[in-house]
Amino acid sequence: MLLRPLLSSASRAAKPRSPEPLAAATAAFLSRMAAAPASSAAAAGNREAFRVAVTNTLERRLFYVPSFKIYGGVAGLYDYGPPGCAVKANVLAFWRQHFVLEEGMLEVDCPCVTPEVVLKASGHVDKFTDLMVKDEKTGTCYRADHLLKDFCKDKLEKDNTLSPEKAAEFNHILAVLDDLSAEQLGAKIKEYGIVAPDTKNPLSDPYPFNLMFQTSIGPSGLSPGYMRPETAQGIFVNFKDLYYYNGNKLPFAAAQIGQAFRNEISPRQGLLRVREFTLAEIEHFVDPEDKSHPKFRDVLDLEFLMFPREQQLAGKSAMKLNIGQAVSEGTVNNETLGYFIGRVYLFLTQLGIDKDRLRFRQHLPNEMAHYAADCWDAEIECSFGWIECVGIADRSAYDLRAHSDKSGVALEAHEKFAEPREVEKLVITPSKKELGLAFKGNQRMVLEALEAMSETEALNMKSALESKGEVEFKVCTLGKDVTIKKNMVSINMEKKKEHQRKFTPSVIEPSFGIGRIIYCLFEHCFYQRPGKAEDEQLNVFGFPPLVAPIKCTVFPLVKIEKFEVVAKKISKALTTAGISHIIDMTGNTIGKRYARTDEIGVPLAITVDNTTSVTVRDRDSKDQIRVEVDEVASVVKEVTDGQSTWADIMWRYPAHTASAADEEEASET
């Protein structure tokens, strides 16, 4: 569901277009506008200036850079440089600890290259599209909805002559943009005379463009494949094995971290909408009749910003809710969904996301696929607005059923009854003999397909056989229709004793856009403080130790051998303790060296100004303490492992003042 809410739900199944979603959606849009800080041009300007400061620092310090820059780059592709790569590795390691390890999830690792049949079953081949228009002269492509959106926004922001009716019309379009059909989009583009932004040439009618990168598997050229647009399908197709691995017991969750690919028409907004990105997805399989969660009480008392459907439709803002209450009152559909919302909240805030700029927004009815029971997005506010970073959806049994139907392999679970139960049930009894005579080698496939019929299909077949004596029947595994005659199968309602119940599990899917989370984290951790020079602003990334790319730096105060020896000794101890760090022997001034490491968010700095004890400095408070050389690695480990905070340890050690350092330095040299 992530990163492209409407498209990805559309991609997995046709979402019925509700005939009148517009009023509701408009209300929702307006409420979201109202919830935003005063959206004047000044506020937009501030946001822009802030973003420039952050992204300049990020690119200059190689957190990320456009990929293939020496060749001019490729839109929507970015490289993580050393500090960005370390932040990403830390975020993923914490994700694995917080979800996979603590919840005992089954982690899998599936390829990106995916054969067409899988993505045909999931709906991506037919429906994972954006509407595109082409410049009729140059052939340049644009997303149709982007052009219409930009046009409306521009009018609303810059056209002072706009009548209230026109303004309402443009606001309405912005609210329903995601619901417009190709025809509706095309009509609006024509009506407003929208042209290609670069050339002012006329535009083609909108038409769907599939967002998957297509390729061909093997040398024959006959096996089309795609780069997966999400990691979830790899889990669904393995359901049977994973269920077995889990001792044929529900509930259980499988998880996957990996690359996903979407061939965006026109990538925008830096790391937020890219053509290749890392997803971390969980598929938690449950009995649809019992969506309780054994650990729900662990999150029961959490309170955070939630934005339920009703609030949105009533034009109100997000509000602080208790997750236990939200589930018990039915705002959140079930315990398992509520549990994951709580766990996602803990995950994001522990990473360093500001809890006041994080909300869980429920999908409106027109945003959800018809099969979904309930969906909530973790949205994080950054300079681009509220960004969907995690989607948490109860997708019911849709995905497993889709693959079951397409592959002919039953993807279902069983519940053994303590006592057998008597039920009236439709029993399908194929005649092996007659099928064998009629279909020979294909007998097994036909038989399995007959047995796999749903109740409705079987009843339809029964009445057809009774009236016409034979019926055409599609066998997916054969890829064709066969003729079934009356003597080949008997279909009857029978009273039966059942010892177990078979069912297709529901799946609750938390899906994390790692790049989006990281970008928002960059913005939330970034601040500036005055430097020594007038007007000088120093950049700081106030990362929690958990995600900081480097935990600690070691500087000899001056370039003399005995300090360098101590610095190397400390470095060795830090390496042994598994603490990522750098030694800076450049001999720059200490102030310059602190500024450089503050800018990549290093929490602690060790200055070697003595051969027996050293200065340890905290990035955010700039407080300094003196610690013995032999002890310093374990002190750093204590803070960066999260066992203690700086506030905890700083009282245990003598404070260091600049003048004290000078004295010691003098006495040592």
Place this chain on the structure above:
Amino acid sequence: MLLRPLLSSASRAAKPRSPEPLAAATAAFLSRMAAAPASSAAAAGNREAFRVAVTNTLERRLFYVPSFKIYGGVAGLYDYGPPGCAVKANVLAFWRQHFVLEEGMLEVDCPCVTPEVVLKASGHVDKFTDLMVKDEKTGTCYRADHLLKDFCKDKLEKDNTLSPEKAAEFNHILAVLDDLSAEQLGAKIKEYGIVAPDTKNPLSDPYPFNLMFQTSIGPSGLSPGYMRPETAQGIFVNFKDLYYYNGNKLPFAAAQIGQAFRNEISPRQGLLRVREFTLAEIEHFVDPEDKSHPKFRDVLDLEFLMFPREQQLAGKSAMKLNIGQAVSEGTVNNETLGYFIGRVYLFLTQLGIDKDRLRFRQHLPNEMAHYAADCWDAEIECSFGWIECVGIADRSAYDLRAHSDKSGVALEAHEKFAEPREVEKLVITPSKKELGLAFKGNQRMVLEALEAMSETEALNMKSALESKGEVEFKVCTLGKDVTIKKNMVSINMEKKKEHQRKFTPSVIEPSFGIGRIIYCLFEHCFYQRPGKAEDEQLNVFGFPPLVAPIKCTVFPLVKIEKFEVVAKKISKALTTAGISHIIDMTGNTIGKRYARTDEIGVPLAITVDNTTSVTVRDRDSKDQIRVEVDEVASVVKEVTDGQSTWADIMWRYPAHTASAADEEEASET
């Protein structure tokens, strides 16, 4: 260089075919055969049986399974299931610790989708091919060299009537297989009457098939791209930024872990030759005039199996060498290469690779690209023979030069001289004024291209300008030729004082095929031991704790509440300590539960048979000790973190015997 030694070196530059490599290669092949254990049919049978036992266990316990199995699978694509995925995560975490952290490498993370221009520069678009033949009737594709190889091997193994001359001929072909041209391969296939193995139909002539998965970037269909066949190019194109990040200092290393893709014609050998795989690559950039390594003394005394070129050519076997000596005697080209060979040895053996089935084989002259200074492969012996798992190559300046030439961006380093040096040097001085008049907006590109000329190019231009007054000159960044006239540039040999030296760094590239290492690790760790039933063989993966997918299991001895309470308490303590574990409450017999966890390589098992102390059992020795409940998590952590071995701790605690357990159990219940 990894995973496809000849092709990938070919892929980065044309490798000149040495006219007479055959004798040398035959000798090398024979020596490799001689070094192998008695290669009789019986030994082959044993290897086969062993492999079946390993791979059955691996697939049954979901270490890995064919991808998309419910749709019939896709050749060469595998999923890692939960234990396999955990092993992989552990191997990668250790790789990051051992190389990136301990060596202070700059890790980057670049996209898989790569524009054509990058892979054109690297040579992959033109030369990353295998020779393919098609079944002329069905169109089925085969690798030409595989068919010829299978034919020769089959003859050698099964044809008792083979004359010594014929046998020598087939052995010779096997030795030179990788060097045969399309024409030579085709001629042999015709001569031996080789037909399509499945249909016996005639085959087409061999022709090259590019092994990259091709796709298209963006909606226009006009920007061809590929899924990267290796991760190295992402590092090379970022050289300039990384060098700057490193304070414009050499040496430094960049590293990348990520997916790579090769559209194999006919994947074989399970995890060893697949279409998508994880690579971990290091590019260590050094001054070509100084390839010493500051930490070389750390590995100096290591001794392990090496297989230098001379040994191979002389028909001898690999031998134990001291790496310090191998470098000082010139067997290994330089210290940095030697340092990495040593570090790779430590990495692999610490993972659990058997040091007696690991050797470092030097490339023969005909295996190396012309620009390479020296190459060594870490080869691991498994049931498929000796498998190249890590390639360690000194690739000189080839890759940076290729991208520099193609992009027009200088990828070079500088060495500042302590004293300026007087040198005679070719000085190229373009006239900005004349270039501006002639090329207007393109002036800068022409100017940069002129300045970037090599000495030879410049001298050629000089003489052409002197004789003809003008010359055609290709400007890559413009994608066309321009006419340079005499007044636009002056080219002269001048005496100059130089303050620094500019040069293209050499690169030393250790490249790790993670899937191959993991598969070999599976084989090296696997053993069987007798079970209780007659003829019963129990499977064990004797993984070191470092890579074990799960570090510990917790079993209540019998299904009673007070034991389950203790088990949950221990589980919580293990989670807090960050130790991956599972609780097994199934109530199966203890023997059965041990057998199940031995089979996925869990090092330690805790049996809760008492409410105050529990039994801890070691997987390999089956020794058991008694440990207090409150202490058990820290004991497990001590062993699984590698601080202590089982042998270290077992003396600190009372031994547990089955009868003692029975007594306690009786007294407790």
